[in-house]
């Protein structure tokens with residue numbers, strides 16, 4: 001092997017978690033190198049939040065994450081909170097606002113967050129090397145020797161911050177999981193999360209007629225439920241409530257959609273039958289739901305005409321479709337469209353206080369590569385900041 005450049009810490013992955021880790025380690029006087037195979041830093045931050053980066057959530061707590069080990073994230077989230085990150089954003093005079101439900105977005109552009117991370121990392125002399133691909137990792141005499149396409153690096157602490165599998169076209173790779181396999185670290189099965197859901201041909205044809213329509217809906221799988229907007233698309237269903245539930249969905253499980261916000265539509269229709277018996281049921285329903293959606297449900301139940309002529313058990317069946325629409329998605333739009341990867345490095349293998357692998361001294365995993373997935377709303381970045389901070393203070 002050619003002569004290696006020595007650093008205290010090498011971080012692989014110049015995204016949210018990798019940058020935060022590099023800054024904290026640099027602050028402690030460590031010599032830090034941050035490498036990435038991409039030519040551009042932090043691409044996911046750039047495209048996040050519709051270009052305005054939903055960088056944290058005021059209400060962050062452990063219940064906002066999907067993981068097979070829900071307590072794991074608690075320590076890191078307490079060590080570096082949403083308020084700590086807000087303080088950093090304030091220090092850099094980045095203007096932001098709360099959109100809804102505690103979600104904080106930049107007023108202008110997500111590039112401001114990237115520039116802030118670049119400024120901070122420069123301040124602490126982090127050596128940033130882009131377009132650098134790791135070819136080999138060897139652990140010899142308590143040191144990591146890393147061969148890349150550009151240079152060889154030797155370090156005492158190696159941090160894997162390469163994220164998950166979503167959006168491969170901007171640099172996502174399985175690198176983190178490959179490193180885990182090399183060191184015999186267990187991986188919890190991965191699948192795309194925060195992703196639109198797809199349906200069989202019949203339902204898809206019906207849904208695509210409503211393409212572009214957005215309604216407030218409550219979607220559940222068992223006891224997990226989300227109430228927010230649902231968007232009909234020509235490929236299936238999307239929108240915040242659908243993206244949220246997708247992180248809990250695995251094939252063959254059915255989802256229940258309440259299209260009328262937890263209100264018993266049967267009661268309303270029976271009242272209308274007494275008050276306005278001559279009114280067409282489609283028109284009555286269209287006073288509660290968008291007309292196109294009302295027509296879809298009437299068609300699905302093969303019901304039309306004056307409400308007086310519709311039997312109560314037919315009204316009940318129609319109402320049940322609206323309040324308890326049960327269906328099994330056929331799949332998701334996959335990693336190409338997913339915002340996150342659910343599953344990942346088994347947190348049982350990692351110290352929650354330091355992010356170090358319990359059985360492999362000096363090896364750390366941070367950010368999305370771990371089996372910690374936030375709900376929609378800024379939680380995924382907060383996890384990246386918190387876990388990056390913790391590792392940066394322990395490398």
Ligand SMILES: Cc1cc2nc3c(=O)[nH]c(=O)nc-3n(C[C@H](O)[C@H](O)[C@H](O)COP(=O)(O)OP(=O)(O)OC[C@H]3O[C@@H](n4cnc5c(N)ncnc54)[C@H](O)[C@@H]3O)c2cc1C
Nearest residue numbers: 013015016017037048049054163171175367368378380381
């Ligand atoms: C479209 C979209 C919008 C999103 N919006 C939000 C939002 O508003 N709020 C929120 O909280 N979350 C959002 N997310 C999720 C969030 O972006 C991620 O959870 C977060 O970026 C994870 O941070 P990370 O540092 O772990 O990984 P990443 O940010 O993915 O960074 C990983 C880095 O590692 C590099 N890398 C990968 N493989 C290799 C390799 N083999 N060698 C070297 N480098 C490698 C990548 O190039 C990348 O720079 C969004 C995701 C997407 C896709």
